[in-house]
Amino acid sequence: MTQLALxxxxxxxxxxxxxxxxxxxxxxxxxxxxxSDDRPYGEDPTGTFFNRVQTFECxxxxxxxxxxxxxxxxxxxxxxxxxxxxxxxxxxxxxxGIVLVDYDLCIGCKYCSWACPYGMREIDEHQKxxxxxxxxxxRIYDMSLDEERRKPACVLACPTSARLFGxxxxxxxxxxIAISESGGYALMPEWGTKPANHYLPRRKTRxxxxxxxxxxxxxxxxxxxxxxKPKITDPSLDDVTSx
Amino acid sequence: MHPAFSVVFLTTxxxxxxxxxxxxxxxxxxxxxxxxPAQDSRFYVLGSVIAVALLVGGLIASFFxxxxxxxxxxxxxxxxxSWLSREVIVLPAMLGAVVAYGLVHWLGWDLSxxxxxxxxxxxxxxxxxxxxxxxxxxxxxxxxxxxxCIKFLQEWASWLTVVNYTLFGGASGFxxxxxxxxxxxxxxxxxxxxxTAVITAAVFITRVASLIRNARLKPTSTLQTAIGxxxxxxxxxxxxxxxxxxxxxxxxxxxxxxxxxxxxxxxLVLVFPLPMLLLWAGLSLYAHGQEQxxxxxxAAFAVQYVGLLAERWFFFAQSNHPQNLYYxxxx
Numbered sequence: 033m034t035q036l037a038l039x040x041x042x043x044x045x046x047x048x049x050x051x052x053x054x055x056x057x058x059x060x061x062x063x064x065x066x067x068s069d070d071r072p073y074g075e076d077p078t079g080t081f082f083n084r085v086q087t088f089e090c091x092x093x094x095x096x097x098x099x100x101x102x103x104x105x106x107x108x109x110x111x112x113x114x115x116x117x118x119x120x121x122x123x124x125x126x127x128x129g130i131v132l133v134d135y136d137l138c139i140g141c142k143y144c145s146w147a148c149p150y151g152m153r154e155i156d157e158h159q160k161x162x163x164x165x166x167x168x169x170x171r172i173y174d175m176s177l178d179e180e181r182r183k184p185a186c187v188l189a190c191p192t193s194a195r196l197f198g199x200x201x202x203x204x205x206x207x208x209i210a211i212s213e214s215g216g217y218a219l220m221p222e223w224g225t226k227p228a229n230h231y232l233p234r235r236k237t238r239x240x241x242x243x244x245x246x247x248x249x250x251x252x253x254x255x256x257x258x259x260x261k262p263k264i265t266d267p268s269l270d271d272v273t274s275x
Numbered sequence: 276m277h278p279a280f281s282v283v284f285l286t287t288x289x290x291x292x293x294x295x296x297x298x299x300x301x302x303x304x305x306x307x308x309x310x311x312p313a314q315d316s317r318f319y320v321l322g323s324v325i326a327v328a329l330l331v332g333g334l335i336a337s338f339f340x341x342x343x344x345x346x347x348x349x350x351x352x353x354x355x356x357s358w359l360s361r362e363v364i365v366l367p368a369m370l371g372a373v374v375a376y377g378l379v380h381w382l383g384w385d386l387s388x389x390x391x392x393x394x395x396x397x398x399x400x401x402x403x404x405x406x407x408x409x410x411x412x413x414x415x416x417x418x419x420x421x422x423x424c425i426k427f428l429q430e431w432a433s434w435l436t437v438v439n440y441t442l443f444g445g446a447s448g449f450x451x452x453x454x455x456x457x458x459x460x461x462x463x464x465x466x467x468x469x470x471t472a473v474i475t476a477a478v479f480i481t482r483v484a485s486l487i488r489n490a491r492l493k494p495t496s497t498l499q500t501a502i503g504x505x506x507x508x509x510x511x512x513x514x515x516x517x518x519x520x521x522x523x524x525x526x527x528x529x530x531x532x533x534x535x536x537x538x539x540x541x542x543l544v545l546v547f548p549l550p551m552l553l554l555w556a557g558l559s560l561y562a563h564g565q566e567q568x569x570x571x572x573x574a575a576f577a578v579q580y581v582g583l584l585a586e587r588w589f590f591f592a593q594s595n596h597p598q599n600l601y602y603x604x605x606x
Contacts, residue, residue: 052515077518086514086601087496090531098512101502103601116424118350118360139350140342143359143427146276149427150497151598154521160342217503220597222495223427231503 035109035129036167037200037228038187039207039216040102043235044194047085047100054164054189055083055104062170065133066237067160080156081163083186092268101108102195104186106219106227107131113144113153122162129201129228130169149223167197200228201265276428277525278591284336286418287447287583289366290440292329293411294448296373300404302452302463309468315574316380318459319400323377325455326448330370358424362417365596369414372407376400380456415441422590429492430594435485435536442478443546447583449474450550450576457569465569468558472551477526479547482586484553486539489593496597512603520601528592538589550575 059082059239062065068081082106090097107124111131114122121137122144124130133153138161145153145162153164159242168184171177181188198207207230210216216230299322305311338344353360379400386398396399410496419437426432455465498509528535553575560570 035419048512049515062370071518077516078500078520081516081520086511086515087513088502088504088509089512090509097506099502099504103515109527115353115356116359117293117340118353118357118363119346120353121349137346137349138343139346141350141359143357143421145521146428146596150596151522153524153527153603155342178489205287220427220500222500227363233503251317273478 033197034127035107035128035201035228036172037107037129037207037230038104038184039196039198039200039210039230039232041194041196041210041214041232042099042101044192044231045085045190046192046194047087047098048191049085050082050189050191051102051195052187054185056081056102056166058165058171058185061242064161064166067141067163068156070157079155080163082163092242097234099230103150103152105131105167106150106225106229106230107165107167109226109228111223112223112225113148116143116147117122118143119246128199130167131164132166132169133164135159135163138162149220149225151226166250167262172197186231200230262269276591276594276596277528277587280338280591281336283584283587283591285340285445286440287580287587288333288336289414289418289582290375290444290452291325291447291451292333293369293414293443294446295329295451296326296369296407296448297411297445298449299326300376300408301321302456302460302466303397303401303404305466307394307397307401307574310347311395312462314460314463315330316383316397318400319380320377321459322452322455323373323380325451327370327377328374330366330490332375334366334370341532358417358420362410362414362421363566365410365414365417369407369410372403376403378464381405412441415444422594427496427597428594430489431590433485433488435481435488438481439478439485442474442481443489443586446478446546447579450554450572450579454559454569454572454576457557461561464572465558468554468572471554475547475551475566482533482546486541487527492596494595496600498600500598500604501600511601513606514604517606524597526596526599526602530592535589535592538585538592542582542585542589544581546586547582549598550579550582553578593602 040163056067067080071077072079081103084102086101088099088101093273111124114131116126118141119137119139121134123132123134134203136216140155140160142155153162156163172182172184174182183197189195196207197208198205200207200211202208210232211230214232216232218227220228230231296442299319302311303312303319305420315584340345350360350363354364360443384399386393422431423433423436431467439604449467449471453471456463499505553571557568557571557575560571
C-alpha cells in the first residue's frame, strides 16, 4: 500500500514562507478553482490557505531557540475528518492515502473541521466548500512534467530542501529513511490519528572533548616540544610507537 | 468553539419539539390505562402542530449552517459512520411520525381501518406514537453524539452530553406541555408540571456534573505535542499571518472572559430556578382557580427557552479545540 506524505525537517526550515506562497500560487490556479481571498490589501485581509509557516520560541531569553513550523494537512492514516462527513465528500484515497475533499459533494457544514485536531481544514468563504492540502494531486501524477518536477509545489519551492515528499510505507524511500534515521515524529500522537506527514526534530551536532584528551598522557614532565628520542632498547608506553 | 446561532436554534427548537411530543404521548399512554382523564383529539392535533412547528423551525435553522443548502439531501448518505448523517435521517423520520400522529388523531382513525378491533380508544395513534417516541430518543442520541463522538473536544466527549441534550429537550417540552395544557386540558396541568419539575431537577444534576467535569479537565494536547518539541517553555511568536482566517474565527468564541463566565450564571438561573419558581407560582394561581396561571406557565417556558439558548451558547463556547494551540499569537 502506498501512503504519500511530506517529511518536514525543522532543523533546516528557515521560515521563509516560500512553501506558503508557492502552494497558494499553484492551487489557486488549478482546475479545482481559485482559493478565494477577501480584502487582500485591506486592513483585515483573510483568505484560503492550505499551508502556513508558524514560528515558536523555546526557552527564555537569552537561551532561546526559534522553531519555524510549517503546518499543512497531515494526511492521517486514520483521519478523524473522514468518517464524520455526512455526504462522503471527505475521503481518503485507497491507492495513495491522500485525504481529499470532493468539492461537488461538500455541503459546507464544517463538521470535518471540528473533527480535525490540527485545524488543517478551512471553508472557502466564497465557494462555501471545505478545502485542504491535496498534496498537489493535480501535479504529482502529471506525466507531461519531468519526473523531477512531479512533486508538490511546496517541496519544489523550499530553498533549503526542508520538505521531502514520498511514500512513507516504502521502507526504502527517502522519506522513510529520513523518518527512521533522523528521528521523525508525528504531531499529537495522543489522538491515534496516525499522521502520515512527519517532522524531523531540531538537532545539534556537538563535539564532546573529555578533559584527559586535553593533556598528553605520554608527557609526564609536561614539557612541550620535541620529545627526546628514546633508545631502541628503552621500554615505551606501547612498545610500538616510540620509534 | 465559536457558537453558530443556526446550531443553537436547531438543537434547542428540536429539543423542545421532541419533548412536547413525548409529553403528548405520555399523557395519551397514561389515559389509555386510565391513569389520566382521556383528552379529545383536538388536544393531540394542536399539540402535534406545535411540535411540528418547532421541529420544522429547527430544520430551517439548520440550513443556515450549511454552505450549500441545496446539496443538503446528500448528507443522508453516510449514516454508517457519521452521527450527523444519522441525525439528518432521524429528524425527518421524527417529523413524519409527529405529522402522522397528529393527522390520525385529526381523522379519528383507529386500527379498525385495517380490520383489527381493540378495546383501546386511539389504538392506531398509540402505535404511531410509540414509533415517534423511538425516533425522538434516537434523535436526542444522534444530536448528542454529533458532539460527544469527537474525542479531542474533551468538554463534549462524555455520555453527559447525550444525557443533557435528552433531558434539556424533555424539560423544555414538558414545560411547554404544561403551558399548553393550561389552555387546552386543565386536568393535565399538575401531571405535566410534576414531570417538568422532575426532569428539570434531573438535568440540573447532570448539567452541573458536566460543568464540574469540564472545570477539572486537563487538556491532553499541549503545545509540546502540537509541534513535537519537548521543552517546558514554548511560546508562539507568529501564527503565519497578520489577518484573520477560518482557524481564528471558527474555533474561538471571541468573548471577554467576564461575559463568558456570566453567561454560565445566566443560563444556570434562567433554566433551573426561575422557571421552577414560575411553575410553582402558576400552579398556586391555578389551585385558586385563577386563569392567569396559564400566562405564568407560558412565561416560564419563554424564560427557560432563553436560558436554553444561553446554555447551548455556553456549551459550544466552553469547548476548547486543540487546534487553538496553533493560533495563540498573531505575530
